[in-house]
Amino acid sequence: MGVTELGKLIPKEARKELKLEQLSGRVIALDAYNALYQFLASIRQPDGTPLMDSRGRVTSHLNGLFYRTINLVEAGIRPVYVFDGKPPELKRREIEARRAAKEKAREQMAKAAAEGKTEEVAKYAKRVVYITDSMAEDAKALLTAMGIPWVQAPSEGEAQAAHMAAKGSAWGAGSQDYDSLLFGAPRLVRNLAVSSRRKVGEEYVEVPPEVIELESALRALKLKSREQLIDLAILLGTDYNPDGVPGVGPQRALKIIQEHGSLENALRTVLKAVEWPVDPLEIKRMFLSPPATDNYRVEFREPDVAEVYRILVEEHDFSRERVEKGLERLRKALSRSRTSSLDAFF
DNA sequence: CGCTCCGA
DNA sequence: TCGGAGCGG
Incomplete structure (x- = not known):
């Protein structure tokens, strides 16, 4: 969506x-x-x-x-x-x-x-x-x-x-x-x-x-910033206001943001009469600074072959032959990545 | 969706 | 070698 x-x-x-x-x-x-x-x-x-x-x-x-x-x-x-x-x-x-x-x-x-x-x-x-x-x-x-x-x-x-x-x-x-x-x-x-x-x-x-x-x-789109792209999206409709602004289509929405510069300005002028089911500025804040974490690691490892078999073959009835073939492709691809990019893996 | 097989 | 059909779990 x-x-x-x-x-x-x-x-x-x-x-x-x-x-x-x-x-x-x-x-x-x-x-x-x-x-x-x-x-x-x-x-x-x-x-x-x-x-x-x-x-x-x-x-x-x-x-x-x-x-x-x-x-x-x-x-x-x-x-x-x-x-x-x-x-x-x-x-x-x-x-x-x-x-x-x-x-x-x-x-x-x-x-x-x-x-x-x-x-x-x-x-x-x-x-x-x-x-x-x-x-x-x-x-x-x-x-x-x-x-x-x-x-x-x-x-x-x-x-x-x-x-x-x-x-x-x-x-x-x-x-x-x-x-x-x-x-x-x-x-x-x-x-x-x-x-x-x-x-x-x-x-x-x-x-x-x-x-x-x-x-x-x-x-x-002739927009100056991500902030303006967010403003545009809010007029068009997002997961937080699926209907957007009734009566405002893509071309008009784009024109509004280009001419008024920001959602805030548009809200004070052309969009003054619009009734919002949720506060559009709250939606804007969500896009500008959503919850996110720095607590993660992007680490690639050798596949745990036995564990893949356990999950796919033993637990979920995948064909052992097919999984074996897939694992072989994965193993080869991983070792290729390792030799071609000295840093990255491991 | 992605794999494999099979016929052209 | 290609691509459509049929299957995978």
């Missing part, structure tokens, strides 16, 4: 498409929940059933996380996954709205199932995706066993990832959402996958990785 409208406003000139290998040697702070959601939504059977172990526990997220992480490391990328902590109070309305939307999807799914419409069931099933604590714990345990670092954010994962990128602990933040830019990441990496394909109508279109630099985005 995030700031979808902002994404539509960022033109192609501000985006640099590239090959995964061009990110070789970079530490990228990945929004773990964003990735897990994608896996849980897309790794499914045609009827919408996710992958599950023999005890009925969902494993789609582990499947996706395992193979994607290996691919990133093979490309020379050093991923550090950032997990969400406690959501900010400001997000409560959005979280409730999402829960309601899922509830509705669940009902539609049940209806489609009763009518025997398999494709419809699959469509709605993807909207009902949720990440339980145990799924997050599984993912963290797998990453630890793979030797890949992860960080527990105090609150929003994207804010923590942006903080790490701003400090230089990471080169950029990786997510599909644009919020990292608002939180101060100097670079946002999107579509971070080997063969990112997206269904457009009936066709599948290749979606290569892309980097959006904060400075490029500002230049393209």
Whole structure:
């Protein structure tokens, strides 16, 4: 979700498409929940059933996380996954709205199932995706066993990832959402996958990785600062005010910020009559200085092979042969990274 | 989503 | 060597 409208406003000139290998040697702070959601939504059977172990526990997220992480490391990328902590109070309305939307999807799914419409069931099933604590714990345990670092954010994962990128602990933040830019990441990496394909109508279109630099985005939008980008986003709608300002579309919002210079000025003039469900200046403060921690380490280790087998094969019924093959790729890729960059690993 | 297999 | 189909858990 995030700031979808902002994404539509960022033109192609501000985006640099590239090959995964061009990110070789970079530490990228990945929004773990964003990735897990994608896996849980897309790794499914045609009827919408996710992958599950023999005890009925969902494993789609582990499947996706395992193979994607290996691919990133093979490309020379050093991923550090950032997990969400406690959501900010400001997000409560959005979280409730999402829960309601899922509830509705669940009902539609049940209806489609009763009518025997398999494709419809699959469509709605993807909207009902949720990440339980145990799924997050599984993912963290797998990453630890793979030797890949992860960080527990105090609150929003994207804010923590942006903080790490701003400090230089990471080169950029990786997510599909644009919020990292608002939180101060100097670079946002999107579509971070080997063969990112997206269904457009009936066709599948290749979606290569892309980097959006904060400075490029500002230049393209003719804005002077991240603060102005935040102001723009608040007019368009964020997770903390999903509806934005009714009646103000992207072009008008951009014009308001360009001409009035700041949200504060606009609130005193053109937006004087607007009623806000939450204080927009509180939202601005959240983006400018969100909860984040410096208590983390970005350390890559040799994979603990036995532990990966325990989690994936013994605990969750993955095929031993496939996991073995994956671990071999991971091991090779890690040793290559070690010889090519003298510092980084270990 | 990503892997593997198989047919061209 | 490529790419679509089908499966993974």
